[in-house]
Amino acid sequence: MRYFASRLGFFLLTLWAAVTLNFIIPRLQPGDPAQSMVQRLAGQTEAVDPAAIESVRVLLGLPTGSILEQYVDYLKAVVRGDFGISYTYFPYSVTHIIGEALPWTIVLVGVTHVLGFVIGTLLGAWAAWKRNTKFDAVVSLGSTFLGTLPFFWIALILIYVFAFTLRWFPEAGGYSGEIEPSWSWAFIADAVYHGFLPALSLLITGPIGWIMSMRNNMVHTLGEDYTRLAQAKGLRTSRVALVYSARVAILPNVTGFAMGLGTIVGGTLMVEMIFGYPGMGKLMYEAISSRDYPLMQTIFLFTTVGVLLANLCADILYGILDPRVRREAQA
Amino acid sequence: MWWRRAQGRRPRTTRAVTAAATAFLVAVAGAACGAGDNASDSDRGDSGATAGLVRRLNMGDFGGGNAPQRNFNPFSPTALTTTFVYEMLFNINDYSCEVEPWLAESFTWESPTKLVVRTRKGVQWSDGKPFSAKDVAFTFNLFKKAPGLDRNGIWSALSSVTATSEDEVTFTFKEPSVPRFNQIADTRIVPEHIWSKESDPEKFTNPNPVGTGPFTVKSMNSQQLVLERNPRYWQADKVKVQELFFRKATGGAEVDKLRLQRGEYDWNAMFVPDIEKTYVAKDPKHNKYWFPPGANISLYMNLTKAPFDDVEFRRALTYAIDREEIKDKAQYGYVETASQTGLVLPGQKAWLAPDIENEGRVPYDPERAKQILADAGYQTGPDGKLRGKDGKPLPAFSFKVQNGWVDWIQAAQIIRDNLADLGITLNVQTPTPEIVDADRASGNFDMVFGVHGGGCNMYDAYRLPLHSAQTAPVGKPAASNFVRWRDARTDDLLDELAQAQEEEEQKRIVGELQKIMVEQVPVIPLWYGAQWFQYRTEKVVGWPSAEDPYAGPGDQLVIITRLRPNPEYRGD
Numbered sequence: 071m072r073y074f075a076s077r078l079g080f081f082l083l084t085l086w087a088a089v090t091l092n093f094i095i096p097r098l099q100p101g102d103p104a105q106s107m108v109q110r111l112a113g114q115t116e117a118v119d120p121a122a123i124e125s126v127r128v129l130l131g132l133p134t135g136s137i138l139e140q141y142v143d144y145l146k147a148v149v150r151g152d153f154g155i156s157y158t159y160f161p162y163s164v165t166h167i168i169g170e171a172l173p174w175t176i177v178l179v180g181v182t183h184v185l186g187f188v189i190g191t192l193l194g195a196w197a198a199w200k201r202n203t204k205f206d207a208v209v210s211l212g213s214t215f216l217g218t219l220p221f222f223w224i225a226l227i228l229i230y231v232f233a234f235t236l237r238w239f240p241e242a243g244g245y246s247g248e249i250e251p252s253w254s255w256a257f258i259a260d261a262v263y264h265g266f267l268p269a270l271s272l273l274i275t276g277p278i279g280w281i282m283s284m285r286n287n288m289v290h291t292l293g294e295d296y297t298r299l300a301q302a303k304g305l306r307t308s309r310v311a312l313v314y315s316a317r318v319a320i321l322p323n324v325t326g327f328a329m330g331l332g333t334i335v336g337g338t339l340m341v342e343m344i345f346g347y348p349g350m351g352k353l354m355y356e357a358i359s360s361r362d363y364p365l366m367q368t369i370f371l372f373t374t375v376g377v378l379l380a381n382l383c384a385d386i387l388y389g390i391l392d393p394r395v396r397r398e399a400q401a
Numbered sequence: 402m403w404w405r406r407a408q409g410r411r412p413r414t415t416r417a418v419t420a421a422a423t424a425f426l427v428a429v430a431g432a433a434c435g436a437g438d439n440a441s442d443s444d445r446g447d448s449g450a451t452a453g454l455v456r457r458l459n460m461g462d463f464g465g466g467n468a469p470q471r472n473f474n475p476f477s478p479t480a481l482t483t484t485f486v487y488e489m490l491f492n493i494n495d496y497s498c499e500v501e502p503w504l505a506e507s508f509t510w511e512s513p514t515k516l517v518v519r520t521r522k523g524v525q526w527s528d529g530k531p532f533s534a535k536d537v538a539f540t541f542n543l544f545k546k547a548p549g550l551d552r553n554g555i556w557s558a559l560s561s562v563t564a565t566s567e568d569e570v571t572f573t574f575k576e577p578s579v580p581r582f583n584q585i586a587d588t589r590i591v592p593e594h595i596w597s598k599e600s601d602p603e604k605f606t607n608p609n610p611v612g613t614g615p616f617t618v619k620s621m622n623s624q625q626l627v628l629e630r631n632p633r634y635w636q637a638d639k640v641k642v643q644e645l646f647f648r649k650a651t652g653g654a655e656v657d658k659l660r661l662q663r664g665e666y667d668w669n670a671m672f673v674p675d676i677e678k679t680y681v682a683k684d685p686k687h688n689k690y691w692f693p694p695g696a697n698i699s700l701y702m703n704l705t706k707a708p709f710d711d712v713e714f715r716r717a718l719t720y721a722i723d724r725e726e727i728k729d730k731a732q733y734g735y736v737e738t739a740s741q742t743g744l745v746l747p748g749q750k751a752w753l754a755p756d757i758e759n760e761g762r763v764p765y766d767p768e769r770a771k772q773i774l775a776d777a778g779y780q781t782g783p784d785g786k787l788r789g790k791d792g793k794p795l796p797a798f799s800f801k802v803q804n805g806w807v808d809w810i811q812a813a814q815i816i817r818d819n820l821a822d823l824g825i826t827l828n829v830q831t832p833t834p835e836i837v838d839a840d841r842a843s844g845n846f847d848m849v850f851g852v853h854g855g856g857c858n859m860y861d862a863y864r865l866p867l868h869s870a871q872t873a874p875v876g877k878p879a880a881s882n883f884v885r886w887r888d889a890r891t892d893d894l895l896d897e898l899a900q901a902q903e904e905e906e907q908k909r910i911v912g913e914l915q916k917i918m919v920e921q922v923p924v925i926p927l928w929y930g931a932q933w934f935q936y937r938t939e940k941v942v943g944w945p946s947a948e949d950p951y952a953g954p955g956d957q958l959v960i961i962t963r964l965r966p967n968p969e970y971r972g973d
Contacts, residue, residue: 101835107478109838114806115695115930117852117865120880121554126478129549129603160479161604162470170468170623234659241659242652247624346651348468348623356467361835 073396077385081378088374093144096366097137103157103361104130110360130157148371154364158356164368167353172335174244175342175349178265179334182272187327189273190280195316197281198288210285213278225271225344232267239267242346268345272338280323287319321392325384332380336373454630454643455940455966461657461669463626463647471621473610474602475589476550481621482647483589484957485628486527486612490518490537491586495932495953496693496748496945498857503958504532504590504613513577513900516585520568524635526592528611538564539593541572549603553584577900579907580860615640615961624649639962642941664688667940670933670954674733680935687939691946692735693953694745694929696855698809700816701841701924702848704884705875708789709847713777715922719763721770722819724927731811732928738762739926742915743863745855752859754912761919767822774823787824797826798847803834809850812927841883844875851883851924859907863914864895867923886923942967 104126105118112118135143147154153164197209233241240246243264249257291297292315300310339351346352350369357365389396463482465472475483490505508518524532541562544551558578564570572585592611599605610618613635616628626647630640650657658673660666662683673680673690681688700722702709709715724738740746742761744753753760775781778790786794802813810831817827827848832840841849854862865871865881869892872882879885894913901907917923934954936944941964945952952959 099835101833101839105838106835109834111478114809115698115852115855115932117696117855117861118881119553119861119865120871121557122552125549125551125554129478158466158479159468159470160477161606162472167468167470241656243624244651245624247622247648250620250622343653346653346656348651352467360466 073389074386077382077389081382085375085378088378089145089148089371090141092367092370092374093141096361096363096370099361101361103363104132106359106361107157130160144367153368153371156357156365157362158360158365164364167365168350168368168372171348171350171353174347175338175351176334178268178341178347178349179272179338180331182269182276183327183330183334186273186276187280187323187330190277191284191320191323193277194281194284195288195311195319198285198292198315198319199311201285201289201292206285209281213281216275217278217282219275221271221275222340222344224274225268225341228267228271229344240264244346244348265347268341268347271345272341279326283326284319284323287322288315291315291319321388324391325388328384328387329377329380331383332377333373335376336369453966454641455970457644457646458642458667458940459665460645460647461666461671462650469621469623469626469649471606471608473607473618474550474605475591475607475610476544476552477603477606478552481626483610483612484614485616485645485961486610486614486618487589487591488613488958489587489589490520492956492959493583493586493857494959495857495955496950498749500586501959504537505586508582510579510582510902513579513902514574516572516574516582517565518570518572518585520570521635522568524613525633526594526611526613527617527631527633528592529633530592530594532590532592532613533567534564534570535567536593537570537590538562539597540588540590543591543596543602547602553588555581555584555588579902580858580899583856583858583861615958616645619644624651636962641965642961661935664937664939666935667937669935671935672933673935676733676735676935684937684939687937688935689938689944689946690935691944691954692931692933693947693950694737694748694855695932696852696930697739697743697745697926698928698930699739699851699853699924699926700848701846701851701884703844703846703875704886704923705844706847708779708795711777711790712921713773714779715925717770717773717777717823718820719922719925720766720773721823722816722925722927723765725765727812727815728928731808731815732931736928736931739928741919741922741926743854743918743924743926744915745929752908752911754915757912757915757919761915767819770823781824785824786826795825797828800827800829800848801837801840801846802829802831802850803837804831805834813850839878842878844873844879844883844885849883852930853881853924854926855930859911860895860898863891863898863911867891867914867917868895884923888917888921888923891917938967940967940970941965 102123104123107126108118108122151165155161156164156167159167193209197206200206229241232239240263245251245257245260245264249260251257297310297314300314301307305314336350336354338349339355341347342349342351343355350372353365354369354373356362357369463469465479465481469481470479472480473483473486474480475487488504490503491508492501492503493499494501502521504524505518505520508516510516518534518537520532520534520537526532541555541559545556545559548556558574558576558581559572560575561573562570574581590613595611596602596605615631615634615636617631619627619629621627628645628647630643631637634640654671657671658679661669661671661673662679664684664687676690680690700718702715702718704710719741728734728736728738737746740761741763742753742757744750744761746753746760750760771781774787780788780792782788782794784794788794800813800817802810810829813829817829820827837849840846841851851866853866856862866884867882867886867888869882869887871880872885872887873879875885891914894910894917898907898910898914901910932954938944943960943963943965945954945956945960945963951963954960
């Protein structure tokens with residue numbers, strides 16, 4: 071019990087620190103959102119009229135008052151859940167914009183994260199069981215090699231081969247626009263069709279970490295005395311492998327998986343930029359480049375809260391799964 | 402396999418998984434085939450086009466950022482394309498600067514502070530209600546009520562706007578404001594009967610826009626915007642296109658360029674390197690482009706710092722820079738080199754002062770530059786470096802260029818090499834665009850690039866970069882006069898220009914301003930920014946071009962009423 075209470079307390083403290091940093095950091099950036107907006111509309115080769123910049127400043131209602139006042143207002147707003155109106159998408163609220171992008175990221179990155187974990191863990195366990203055979207060599211060396219390739223390079227190769235040359239898949243986008251977004255089968259099929267290449271590129275590099283760690287953990291547990299005792303007692307090989315080895319070896323992977331869930335909210339920036347996928351990563355990039363403070367702050371907030379919550383869950387999960395940890399905390 | 406040996410037979414779950422996987426793949430393939438068909442169907446119509454009309458023109462991006470929201474408020478900076486839905490009072494031709502009547506038929510300056518505009522009769526809004534001068538007065542008064550929408554800051558000059566009858570509007574200004582006509586002419590007019598109901602026009606997203614323009618909004622989602630022909634348009638017989646189809650450029654600039662190469666855009670405005678090879682060569686009969694000059698892109702020097710405060714030093718620099726090399730190497734030969742007068746030539750030749758030699762074009766002559774410097778008292782030291790008038794070597798100067806603006810960075814490097822010939826050391830720095838903007842505004846620079854002029858407003862072309870009201874001391878942000886030019890004569894001439902009603906008088910004053918540019922060199926214009934414009938003649942002809950510059954690419958309403966179907970087009 072003390073273990074869980076201490077974890078919760080730590081979570082709240084880091085949450086407050088994250089929220090405060092979240093307020094400070096965007097404001098350290100130089101640059102004026104109104105200027106940025108007008109300049110973008112004018113492009114590189116048109117003279118910018120200062121009256122336009124002034125009117126946009128009035129429109130956006132850029133923050134006034136001292137930094138401390140702004141901070142207090144910000145804390146109040148966060149507690150209320152009022153994240154303000156985006157500058158880049160004025161007058162739509164930040165919640166509306168994030169609400170549109172979040173499902174895309176959660177589905178794409180969530181599904182590939184889970185699949186990557188499952189595939190990686192199974193392959194790792196299998197390779198560990200078959201250690202020192204050809205299968206193990208292929209899996210280990212293969213994943214090490216793939217792990218050294220830059221992710222965006224793999225993604226670009228996939229686009230070049232499958233989208234441009236073979237034209238089996240679209241080059242970019244979350245959906246084609248011909249079908250209106252809705253909960254119809256046609257739209258979902260269209261979205262899956264567009265999500266195939268991004269998911270594939272994530273699945274090529276995703277499982278690698280899980281494979282290596284699972285394999286190494288399991289090789290370790292397979293060498294333990296209790297495994298040899300179980301085999302000597304004549305238990306089925308499958309039971310020894312699953313219940314006695316894999317279940318112990320999987321513990322670090324499970325907590326890693328739970329922590330990884332936290333990063334889903336931030337999206338995978340590179341995937342979304344390369345594939346033009348309308349998720350949180352691309353939104354975050356756009357918010358940063360256009361100094362859209364309300365949107366930027368809220369995305370950072372969601373990301374940090376997501377990571378913190380996932381860390382908390384991982385801590386609690388580990389406490390539940392592994393009695394040794396709980397006993398240590400009480401001691 | 403240890404799991405197979407353990408179970409002894411293939412479990413039911415494996416069959417279920419196989420079935421699910423197959424179903425999934427079939428669904429994906431089905432969607433793939435379906436989506437593929439949609440793309441090729443787009444131009445061959447299903448319903449068949451109305452006789453004499455082209456069914457669809459493929460356009461480029463429609464604004465709104467990466468996740469465009471439905472916003473058709475023409476005064477909002479985050480709005481989508483509304484140029485085909487709402488119209489303005491007069492069209493000031495981007496190329497020739499002629500004033501063409503549009504929603505208004507004529508105008509008179511009854512005094513330098515009173516403008517009377519007569520609106521066109523017989524125009525309807527797209528919902529059938531009649532358009533009148535009351536809508537014009539309403540639109541301008543809307544900006545007074547909601548200053549966040551006043552994109553031109555017109556109410557800093559206006560004192561009142563009233564509709565004196567069904568087709569006459571009177572604008573009263575606080576001071577003589579003849580040059581403000583351009584901003585009055587350009588303003589898009591919105592319907593009173595819809596907008597008067599909005600309590601907060603600044604936040605109004607106008608989801609179903611009602612305008613007087615040739616097109617109305619048919620549908621919109623985050624990937625595409627479809628506009629359809631408005632049969633109630635007052636020039637409907639001139640509009641020969643049924644639909645304008647805008648696509649978002651997801652996938653970035655590279656994918657967009659590939660689409661352009663494949664002929665998927667009929668009308669676009671993209672920067673394309675090596676356009677002859679990458680675009681025109683793909684279909685030389687139909688793929689065309691035209692890059693008319695836009696604004697001046699100039700070298701801005703910090704006039705509060707020595708030696709930039711010495712007019713002879715600045716004059717020497719005008720001879721030291723190889724503008725032709727910048728045009729060829731940095732700009733792919735797409736642009737034209739600029740005249741020192743600050744005019745965009747040859748389009749604005751009518752405004753050129755008669756006693757300026759060679760149209761104000763300064764040739765590249767490093768020897769002459771060295772001579773001018775020597776005569777002014779700048780000696781070259783034994784190390785080849787230039788010395789100030791006090792005999793001490795000049796410090797290295799910084800040239801701040803926006804990171805990522807590759808062509809500007811290249812131009813800066815050419816200038817650096819040119820100045821090295823004179824013994825002046827220049828460091829090209831590339832902070833982010835926001836930092837460069839902030840530093841330029843506050844005067845924290847030695848050299849930067851600045852953009853000024855272009856357009857048809859001579860008053861703004863010289864006022865924004867040179868009037869003392871537009872500047873501020875170093876350390877405070879200046880509005881647009883970043884070089885900190887303070888000259889009583891410039892200010893007086895500009896104030897005179899604001900009152901000049903007759904074109905002859907205006908030309909005389911602008912001539913004097915050009916002389917200041919040439920003799921005193923407050924800034925050094927280098928090249929004219931190009932307006933990007935690609936078009937295809939496969940479906941429609943009648944585009945403006947270098948051979949037929951009846952309008953600039955920005956005069957979209959003029960262009961759409963001049964396009965007519967290409968008789969050779971075998972689609973619909």
